[in-house]
Amino acid sequence: MPSYTAPTKELQFVLHDVLKVSKSAVPGYSDLERDFTAAVLEEAGKLTSEVLAPLNVVGDQEGCTLENGVVRVPTGFKEAFDQVREGGWTGLDMPEEFGGQGMPSILGTAVGEMFSGANQAFTMYQGLTHGAASSILAHGTEQQKATYLPNMVSCEWTGTMNLTEPHCGTDLGLMRTKAEPQDDGSYNITGQKIFISAGEHEMSSNIIHLVLAKIPGGPDGIKGVSLFIVPKFNINDDGTIGARNGVSCGAIEKKMGIHGNSTCVLNYDDAKGFLLGDAHKGMRAMFTMMNEARIGVGMQGLSAAEAAYQNAVLYANDRLQGRDVTGVKNPEGPADPLIVHPDIRRSLMDQKSFVEAGRAFILWGSSLLDQSHRADDKDADGLISLMTPVIKGFLTDEGYDMTVKAQQIYGGHGYIEEHGMSQFTRDARIAMIYEGANGVQALDLVGRKLAADGGKHVMAFFAMVKDFCSENKDVEGMEAFVEPLKAASKDLQTAGMFFMQSGMKDPNAALSGSNDFMHMMGHVCLGLMWSRMAKASLEALASGTSDAAFYETKLATGRYYMARRLPATSMHLARIQSGAEPVMALAADQF
Numbered sequence: 001m002p003s004y005t006a007p008t009k010e011l012q013f014v015l016h017d018v019l020k021v022s023k024s025a026v027p028g029y030s031d032l033e034r035d036f037t038a039a040v041l042e043e044a045g046k047l048t049s050e051v052l053a054p055l056n057v058v059g060d061q062e063g064c065t066l067e068n069g070v071v072r073v074p075t076g077f078k079e080a081f082d083q084v085r086e087g088g089w090t091g092l093d094m095p096e097e098f099g100g101q102g103m104p105s106i107l108g109t110a111v112g113e114m115f116s117g118a119n120q121a122f123t124m125y126q127g128l129t130h131g132a133a134s135s136i137l138a139h140g141t142e143q144q145k146a147t148y149l150p151n152m153v154s155c156e157w158t159g160t161m162n163l164t165e166p167h168c169g170t171d172l173g174l175m176r177t178k179a180e181p182q183d184d185g186s187y188n189i190t191g192q193k194i195f196i197s198a199g200e201h202e203m204s205s206n207i208i209h210l211v212l213a214k215i216p217g218g219p220d221g222i223k224g225v226s227l228f229i230v231p232k233f234n235i236n237d238d239g240t241i242g243a244r245n246g247v248s249c250g251a252i253e254k255k256m257g258i259h260g261n262s263t264c265v266l267n268y269d270d271a272k273g274f275l276l277g278d279a280h281k282g283m284r285a286m287f288t289m290m291n292e293a294r295i296g297v298g299m300q301g302l303s304a305a306e307a308a309y310q311n312a313v314l315y316a317n318d319r320l321q322g323r324d325v326t327g328v329k330n331p332e333g334p335a336d337p338l339i340v341h342p343d344i345r346r347s348l349m350d351q352k353s354f355v356e357a358g359r360a361f362i363l364w365g366s367s368l369l370d371q372s373h374r375a376d377d378k379d380a381d382g383l384i385s386l387m388t389p390v391i392k393g394f395l396t397d398e399g400y401d402m403t404v405k406a407q408q409i410y411g412g413h414g415y416i417e418e419h420g421m422s423q424f425t426r427d428a429r430i431a432m433i434y435e436g437a438n439g440v441q442a443l444d445l446v447g448r449k450l451a452a453d454g455g456k457h458v459m460a461f462f463a464m465v466k467d468f469c470s471e472n473k474d475v476e477g478m479e480a481f482v483e484p485l486k487a488a489s490k491d492l493q494t495a496g497m498f499f500m501q502s503g504m505k506d507p508n509a510a511l512s513g514s515n516d517f518m519h520m521m522g523h524v525c526l527g528l529m530w531s532r533m534a535k536a537s538l539e540a541l542a543s544g545t546s547d548a549a550f551y552e553t554k555l556a557t558g559r560y561y562m563a564r565r566l567p568a569t570s571m572h573l574a575r576i577q578s579g580a581e582p583v584m585a586l587a588a589d590q591f
Contacts, residue, residue: 001057001420002056002057003053006117007359008042010356011114012037012038013550014533015363017536017539027374028103031103032104032106037107040107044089048118051083052084052119052123053118053119055260056118056120056122056260056423058076059074060257060260062074062260065252070200071262073203074259077122077203078202081122081126081155085156090129090153090155092108093107094130094137095149098145099149099153099154100153104374106369106370109295109366113362114303116299116303118307120300120303120427121260126155127293129198131292131293132208133152135285136149139285140229140276144274157204157231158198158201158206159210160197160198161196161286162193162211162266169437170437172283173225175191175214176191177212178214179213182272188270188273189211189228189230189272190269192250193266194265194266199263199264199265199266200249200262205241206233209230209247209266210276210286212283213273218279224280225280225282225283226279226280226281227277228273228274229273229276230245230274246268246269246270247269248266249266250267255430257429258427291388294436295362295392298365298391298392298395298431299362300396300428301358301431302358302395304399305351305358305406306359308407308425311419316339317339318337320334321337347406349557349560351406352557353530353561354398354526356530357527358398360532361391361525361529364529382452382456385452386445386458387525389444392435392436392438392441393441394521394525396428397432397438398522400431403425407421407422439515446499447510447514450496458496462493468482468528468532477534478531481527481535485527485566488520488569489524489527491524492517495572495576496517498576499517508583512584516575519568520572523565526561527566533554533558534555537551537555537558538551538555
């Protein structure tokens, strides 16, 4: 069975050595002293390593079952969910007025990585609830907030998001689910939704569905979509749970992975719903949840890679195969361990350098969210909007690739189920698809986010990289970071210029290169994160730290990324500059 050790030391390094959270002016950050975050992370780490991680394989092997309209979750899930709920973890970064602890988003993200790394399918139940609660918090009436949020923050009631229908996924303007207005101000919701994660289960006393539907007579397409709160059980005027609403689970989807999460077909038959936000403005309200979810899904890509990497390292040190070409390293045994071989080292370094920079990237992104929400910083809001498709698309593409690399280290033992490595790969695969498939993330980045506010935010990012390189060009030890980062940023800017010059004349030229641009930007972001981590490590070593080995390892890992991974930007640039012609050369009937 795979093991999982919560990376609390790594999280502390990013929070305090790199981001220096307790010294930030963001409201609430002064409370994030090193001892405080250590206590929170250690407690969460114990729960994830000792309780949730052992249930990961159980969830994968047992899956969920549908019995007389009720979904039964895998053995141990309900008890673990009760434990998570009782510990207050579900409301860590939610408002105190609704029963949360009011902590900044960045601490919730740090804890969330451990939860997801230990058991992705389990963590989705509370993660989706958090996103649904955030949408109600942002767009709900005072009565709606009072009715739903206290129980959702505590996860006494859980939440979902209902977008996809059998005939429409990305193109939500095609949806057929209807919302008929009623005399009492409610709506009767009728239609079918598919792929609804945590759509039905036995772990909470109610499930609050957020459902996209069309009010008859509204505008055509996406402009006619509204968002509704549809509880599984109706809520009485006194706040108690009432009669069953007209929503039922028709089936559980048979999936490649995340078997422990109940992904349902939900049927709505005149279910009572309540408008959330404005009529025909459903996508605005839903995107509050979607944007939060996309950052959370990026975290899933990262956390799956971390869990798989941990196990690959253990196996590479234990498995004896072949001899080191430079000399025997295990003379008492019949062979040397796998880890002596350069190609195994390459794979592990790919994984290690991605995970550590990806962690810094997503925590930095969470700090931007906090700046935006807690300090009303419009520039931070624009920057995290730019980064969201990169966090989601790049981290899940790369995260999946890293789970494959970890599985490969096991050879044939990685392909069979005995060692459990295939679960990491199967579970990670969905992160590239849901909450907006990664191709759509790339299109969003190139087609909308680059030009947002006249290109202000991408130019601010380029300036941030340039300023960092200028400030650190003469710092001893930073040469291996500054020069590669400068070159990669130049590639990214050149690609942006190509889109500006070619995109208006031939939109396909930009769209054909969108995936490459997303990956190029992801590499530059991770290069910036490694440069910041290198600077923090050099400062720690200069101060005479008692843990020199930790920081020296950081520097060596960062140098690997800058030398071996970051040069991918030049490949992506060449692809982008080839334009649309190679991509669009064949007619549809030639495929």
